[in-house]
Amino acid sequence: MLSQQGGRGDQMLIRVLQGALIGLGAVLPGISGGVLCVIFGVYQPIMEVLADPRRALRRHLRLLIPIGIGVVIGFLGIAKILGFLLNRYPDPSVCLFVGLIAGMLPSLYREAGEHGRGKSAFVAMVVAFGVTLALLVTLRVISLAIVPNFAWYLFCGFCLALSVIAPGMSFSTLLMPLGLYTPFIDGIGNLDFGVLIPGGLGALVTILLCSRAVNLLMQRHYPQMFHAILGIVVAATLVIVPFGSFNTASSAAINGICLVAGIAGALLLDRMNARVMQSCPDEFKGE
Numbered sequence: 001m002l003s004q005q006g007g008r009g010d011q012m013l014i015r016v017l018q019g020a021l022i023g024l025g026a027v028l029p030g031i032s033g034g035v036l037c038v039i040f041g042v043y044q045p046i047m048e049v050l051a052d053p054r055r056a057l058r059r060h061l062r063l064l065i066p067i068g069i070g071v072v073i074g075f076l077g078i079a080k081i082l083g084f085l086l087n088r089y090p091d092p093s094v095c096l097f098v099g100l101i102a103g104m105l106p107s108l109y110r111e112a113g114e115h116g117r118g119k120s121a122f123v124a125m126v127v128a129f130g131v132t133l134a135l136l137v138t139l140r141v142i143s144l145a146i147v148p149n150f151a152w153y154l155f156c157g158f159c160l161a162l163s164v165i166a167p168g169m170s171f172s173t174l175l176m177p178l179g180l181y182t183p184f185i186d187g188i189g190n191l192d193f194g195v196l197i198p199g200g201l202g203a204l205v206t207i208l209l210c211s212r213a214v215n216l217l218m219q220r221h222y223p224q225m226f227h228a229i230l231g232i233v234v235a236a237t238l239v240i241v242p243f244g245s246f247n248t249a250s251s252a253a254i255n256g257i258c259l260v261a262g263i264a265g266a267l268l269l270d271r272m273n274a275r276v277m278q279s280c281p282d283e284f285k286g287e
Helices: 002-027 033-039 043-051 053-088 090-112 119-141 150-165 172-178 181-189 193-220 222-240 249-279
Strands: none
Touching: 002 033, 002 053, 002 150, 033 043, 033 150, 043 053, 043 150, 043 193, 053 090, 053 181, 090 172, 090 222, 090 249, 119 222, 150 172, 150 181, 150 193, 172 181, 172 222, 181 193, 193 222
16 A cells, blocks of 8 residues: 555656656747657657546646646746856757757657658648748848837747747747747746746637647647647747857857757757657656
8 A cells, every 4th residue: 555655656756757847848949849749758648638628627626736736836947047047058958949940950850750751741841931031030120119018028928928829839949039938938938927927927818729620620620730830839949049149259269159058958858858758758758
C-alpha cells in the first residue's frame, strides 16, 4: 500500500515537472509548448478536453491537474527572468533565442514528416514562408510603430494559445517582429493585470473558437499544417535576427557566442528528449 502511494506520488511529481517544462516552452523563445505536450504524451488528452470538456475532462482529470500546476509554475517563473534579460541585454538575448529556434528546426522538421511529406506539404511550407516573410518585412519597411494596448494584448493571448494548440508554433516568433514580446512577457512577470486580463481573454477565446478546428485540421492534414508552421517559424526567425548588432568586434563576439549557445542548448534538449522517450516510453505517455 505504501509503495503504491509512493509510486503515485512519484508519478504526480513527474507530471508536475513535465507541466513546468511545458510552461517554460510556452513562454521561452524557440521552444513550443505544444511540441513538449506531444513529447510528454499529453497533447491528445489536452486537445480532447479543449474540444469537448464535458466528456473528456472527467477521463483526464487526474492527468491534467498536476500538469496544470506545473505549467503555472514554469510559465510565471521564467517570465520575470525573460523580461529582465530582454530589457537589460536585448541584442544578446535575441541572439540566444534565435539560436534556440534554429537548434529546434531539425526536430520540428522530423516532426513535420511523421505522416509523410507529399508535394502539397512542401507547397504549404513555401507559401507560408513567403507570405509571412513578406508581411513582416513590409511592417519593418513602413516602420509601423505598435503601441501595446488592450487589443494588442488580446492578440498576444491568441498567439500564446495557438502555440499550445498547434505543436511547433512558438508564439515568440509572431510577437518579436511586432515588438510585442518584451512588453507582454514583462507584464506577465510583474503580474500586471493590464496585461494578464486581455492576454487571458485572448487565449480563452482562441481555445474556445479554434481548438476543434485546429485539432481536426491536424488530424486530416497533418503534413500540410505542420510544414506550413515550419515555414512561418523560419520566416519569423529571419526577421528578428539583429544584424545591426554585429557592427563591432566585441558585440559580434558576444552575440555570436549567444547564438551558438542557443543552438547547442536546443540540440542538447532535443537529444535528451529522445533518450527519455526511448528509455522510459510508458512513464512519459498520457494515461
